[in-house]
Amino acid sequence: MSPRDSSSTARSTDRASAIAHIALNGILALFFIYLFVRAGSLPESAWEPLGAGTFPRLILGLLILLNLALVAKEVPRIASSASLPDGLIRQWLWNHRLALGVLALFGTYTLTVPLLGFRLASFLFLMLVQGLLGARRPRALLIALVIALLFSVGIHALFQNVFSISLPRGMFD
Amino acid sequence: MLDALLSGASQLFTLGTILTMLVGVVAGVIAAAIPGFTITMAIVLTLPLTFAMPPLQGVATMLAVYVGGYTGGMISAALLGIPGTPSAVATTFDAYPMARNGQPGRALAIGIWASFFGALISTVVLIIAAPPLALIAVKLGAWEYFSLIIFAMTVVASLVGKSMLKGLMTGCLGLLIATVGTDPMMGEPRFSFDLQLLANGFPFLVVLIGVFAVSQLLQEVEDADQIKQGKQLISANVNFRPMDAMRETIARPLNLIRSSLVGVFIGAVPGAGGSIANLLAYDQAKRASKNPDSFGTGTPEGVVASESGNSATSGGGLIPMIALGIPGSAVDAVLMASLMVHGVGVGPRLILDHGDIVYGMFMAMMLAAGMVLVVCLFSMRWFLRVTEVPRSIIVPVVLVCCVIGAFALNNRATDIYLLLCVGIVGYLLSKLDYPLAPLVLGVILGPIAETNLRRALMSNEDWTLFFTRPISLALLILALISIILALRYRFKANKRKLSQT
Structure with a gap:
C-alpha cells in the first residue's frame, strides 16, 4: 500500500x-x-x-x-x-465475523439457559463456540467434548451437590 | 491482654485450625480468580461449613477465605484482563498490559507481594488503631458520606484515558445505570418500564462482568488469523521470579504504605470497601508518581498500588466490626454472623469479653496473609499455565463462568439477560474507545451518593451543612484539590504534546 x-x-x-x-x-x-x-x-x-x-x-x-x-x-x-x-461496513463485519459469531452464540445461550437448562445449553454453547473458533479435527473435537462436559455437567453437579445451589433446570430436567 | 493473646494463640495454632485455614486460603484464591465469583459468595458458602467448628477456628477459616480472595482476584485481572472480583478492577490497568508485554509472571509475582504487604500493614494498623479509627468512621454522617463519594468520584479523572469528555460520559452513564430499579428511599420503581427484567435494577456484579469480561473476551476473538493458528491469550516465555518481584515491590515503600493506608481507611468506612479502595489507591499512586504517563502501560507502580490497596481493606473492614460491632461490608456481616452463631456477642465489649477471639483474629489475619503468600508463590506456576490455553477454549469457558456468576448472585434468570445487554453495550463502547472503568465506578458510587444526599437533606434541608461540618468540608476541599491537580496535569500534558509536534 x-x-x-x-x-x-x-x-x-x-x-x-x-x-x-x-x-x-x-x-x-x-x-x-x-x-x-x-x-x-x-x-x-x-x-x-x-x-x-x-x-x-x-x-x-x-x-x-x-x-x-x-x-x-x-x-x-x-x-x-x-x-x-x-463496502466499508461489509469489510468491518467480515473482519469482526468471529467476535460477532461468538456474540450471537452467547446471546442465544443466555436466552435459552432458562428454557433448555444450564447443562444442555452450556454443553451446546461450549461445543459450538469451540467449533466456530477452530476445533474441527478429531483430536480437537475430543478435547472440546471433554471441556464441554466438564463445564456443563461437571459444574452443574459441583453446584448442586457441594454448594447446594441449583442452576437453571429447563424443560428437559 | 497477655492472657487473652496466649489463649488466642493456643486456640489458633492447632493442626485442625491451620489445616482448615489452608483449605480456606486455597478456596478463596480459586473462587476469586474465576470471573463472576466474588469473595462475598465464597464467604457465604463457607459459613455453614464452620458451624461445627469452635468459634475461633470458624472465624479464622473465613478470614483465610477473605484474605485469599483479595489476592485471587488479581489472577484473572493480570492474565485475562478481567477482574476476578470488583476489588481487582484497577489491577487490570497495569498488570494486564505487563502480561501482554510478555511478563505475566512478573505481573502476578508483584501483585502477590503487594497483596501480602497490604494485608500485613492493614493488620498492624488494625491492632494499633482499631478503637480511634472506628470512632472517626462512625462519626461520618450522611453529609460526610456524600462528600467522601464526591472525593472518590474525582478518581474518574485518572481513569478517563485520552478523552475527558468520554470518561465523564461513561462515569455518568454508570451513575444512571445505578438509578434503574427501585428507588433507595421511597421504594418507587424507576426506569423499569414495567419490565420484570429491569424491576430489580442492574446488580453491580452483572455490570462488572458484562462490561469487563464479555467485551474483553469478544475482543480476544476478533483476529481470525490468530485464532486459526491456535494462538494463546498471552504469547510469552513464562518466567516467574518471586524474589526479584519482592525486591521490586519493597523498592516502592511510599507507594505500598500510602496505598495500604488508603485501603485501611476505605475499608474502615462502612459501605465503602475494596471495590473503591483499589481505584482510589491507584489514583493516588498515579498522581504522586514522577512518571504518571507510564500508568496504564504496564508499570509495577500501578500493580503495587491496586493490590496493596485492595488487600488492606480486609484489615480495615474489621475495625468497625471489632471496635463497635458495626459490619463495614457484606463480608464483615457474614463474619459477625459466624461469631454470633457460636454465642459470641459482637459489639463494643467484644474486645473486653472475648479478648482471646479478637487477638486470635488479629493473628489469624497475619497467618492467612503468610499462607496466601506461600500458597500463591508455590501454585502460581500452575496458574500461569492459563496463558498456554488456546483462546478457542478459554473464551467459551470464561463466558459460561460469567453466566454462572450472574445467575448464582440472586438465583434470577433475568440477571443473565442483563449480562448479555451490558456485555453488548460494553463491547460497543470499547470499540469506540470509551473508557469502561469510570462506568463501573459510577455504578458503585451512584447508590451511596444518592442515598446519603437524600438522607442528609431529609434530616436537615440546609445545604450549607455540607460546607460547615468539618470532616465534610475537609473531604470537599480534598475533592477540589484533586480536580485542580488533574486539570493541571492534563493541561501540562497537552502543552507538552503540542510542543513535541
Missing part, C-alpha cells in the same frame, strides 16, 4: 469513527431527554426535599450536555476527513 493509500484509509476510518460517535451520542441524547421528561413524573415525598426523580434528572441533565458536547466535537472531523469507501 502506498503512503497516499494508507493516508486515505486513515482519513476514511476517521470519518467512520466520527459518524459512529455522532450516531451513538445523538441517539443517547434523545433517549436521555425522554428519560429526563419521564423522571419528572416520578413521585415526590412529603418527608424529604428531593423526590425519587431529582438525582436521576441531575445525572440525565449532565449526560445530555456531555452527549451534545461529544457530537459538537466530532462534527468538524467529518468535514476534514475523506468520504467513506464502498
Whole structure:
C-alpha cells in the first residue's frame, strides 16, 4: 500500500469513527431527554426535599450536555476527513465475523439457559463456540467434548451437590 | 491482654485450625480468580461449613477465605484482563498490559507481594488503631458520606484515558445505570418500564462482568488469523521470579504504605470497601508518581498500588466490626454472623469479653496473609499455565463462568439477560474507545451518593451543612484539590504534546 493509500484509509476510518460517535451520542441524547421528561413524573415525598426523580434528572441533565458536547466535537472531523469507501461496513463485519459469531452464540445461550437448562445449553454453547473458533479435527473435537462436559455437567453437579445451589433446570430436567 | 493473646494463640495454632485455614486460603484464591465469583459468595458458602467448628477456628477459616480472595482476584485481572472480583478492577490497568508485554509472571509475582504487604500493614494498623479509627468512621454522617463519594468520584479523572469528555460520559452513564430499579428511599420503581427484567435494577456484579469480561473476551476473538493458528491469550516465555518481584515491590515503600493506608481507611468506612479502595489507591499512586504517563502501560507502580490497596481493606473492614460491632461490608456481616452463631456477642465489649477471639483474629489475619503468600508463590506456576490455553477454549469457558456468576448472585434468570445487554453495550463502547472503568465506578458510587444526599437533606434541608461540618468540608476541599491537580496535569500534558509536534 502506498503512503497516499494508507493516508486515505486513515482519513476514511476517521470519518467512520466520527459518524459512529455522532450516531451513538445523538441517539443517547434523545433517549436521555425522554428519560429526563419521564423522571419528572416520578413521585415526590412529603418527608424529604428531593423526590425519587431529582438525582436521576441531575445525572440525565449532565449526560445530555456531555452527549451534545461529544457530537459538537466530532462534527468538524467529518468535514476534514475523506468520504467513506464502498463496502466499508461489509469489510468491518467480515473482519469482526468471529467476535460477532461468538456474540450471537452467547446471546442465544443466555436466552435459552432458562428454557433448555444450564447443562444442555452450556454443553451446546461450549461445543459450538469451540467449533466456530477452530476445533474441527478429531483430536480437537475430543478435547472440546471433554471441556464441554466438564463445564456443563461437571459444574452443574459441583453446584448442586457441594454448594447446594441449583442452576437453571429447563424443560428437559 | 497477655492472657487473652496466649489463649488466642493456643486456640489458633492447632493442626485442625491451620489445616482448615489452608483449605480456606486455597478456596478463596480459586473462587476469586474465576470471573463472576466474588469473595462475598465464597464467604457465604463457607459459613455453614464452620458451624461445627469452635468459634475461633470458624472465624479464622473465613478470614483465610477473605484474605485469599483479595489476592485471587488479581489472577484473572493480570492474565485475562478481567477482574476476578470488583476489588481487582484497577489491577487490570497495569498488570494486564505487563502480561501482554510478555511478563505475566512478573505481573502476578508483584501483585502477590503487594497483596501480602497490604494485608500485613492493614493488620498492624488494625491492632494499633482499631478503637480511634472506628470512632472517626462512625462519626461520618450522611453529609460526610456524600462528600467522601464526591472525593472518590474525582478518581474518574485518572481513569478517563485520552478523552475527558468520554470518561465523564461513561462515569455518568454508570451513575444512571445505578438509578434503574427501585428507588433507595421511597421504594418507587424507576426506569423499569414495567419490565420484570429491569424491576430489580442492574446488580453491580452483572455490570462488572458484562462490561469487563464479555467485551474483553469478544475482543480476544476478533483476529481470525490468530485464532486459526491456535494462538494463546498471552504469547510469552513464562518466567516467574518471586524474589526479584519482592525486591521490586519493597523498592516502592511510599507507594505500598500510602496505598495500604488508603485501603485501611476505605475499608474502615462502612459501605465503602475494596471495590473503591483499589481505584482510589491507584489514583493516588498515579498522581504522586514522577512518571504518571507510564500508568496504564504496564508499570509495577500501578500493580503495587491496586493490590496493596485492595488487600488492606480486609484489615480495615474489621475495625468497625471489632471496635463497635458495626459490619463495614457484606463480608464483615457474614463474619459477625459466624461469631454470633457460636454465642459470641459482637459489639463494643467484644474486645473486653472475648479478648482471646479478637487477638486470635488479629493473628489469624497475619497467618492467612503468610499462607496466601506461600500458597500463591508455590501454585502460581500452575496458574500461569492459563496463558498456554488456546483462546478457542478459554473464551467459551470464561463466558459460561460469567453466566454462572450472574445467575448464582440472586438465583434470577433475568440477571443473565442483563449480562448479555451490558456485555453488548460494553463491547460497543470499547470499540469506540470509551473508557469502561469510570462506568463501573459510577455504578458503585451512584447508590451511596444518592442515598446519603437524600438522607442528609431529609434530616436537615440546609445545604450549607455540607460546607460547615468539618470532616465534610475537609473531604470537599480534598475533592477540589484533586480536580485542580488533574486539570493541571492534563493541561501540562497537552502543552507538552503540542510542543513535541
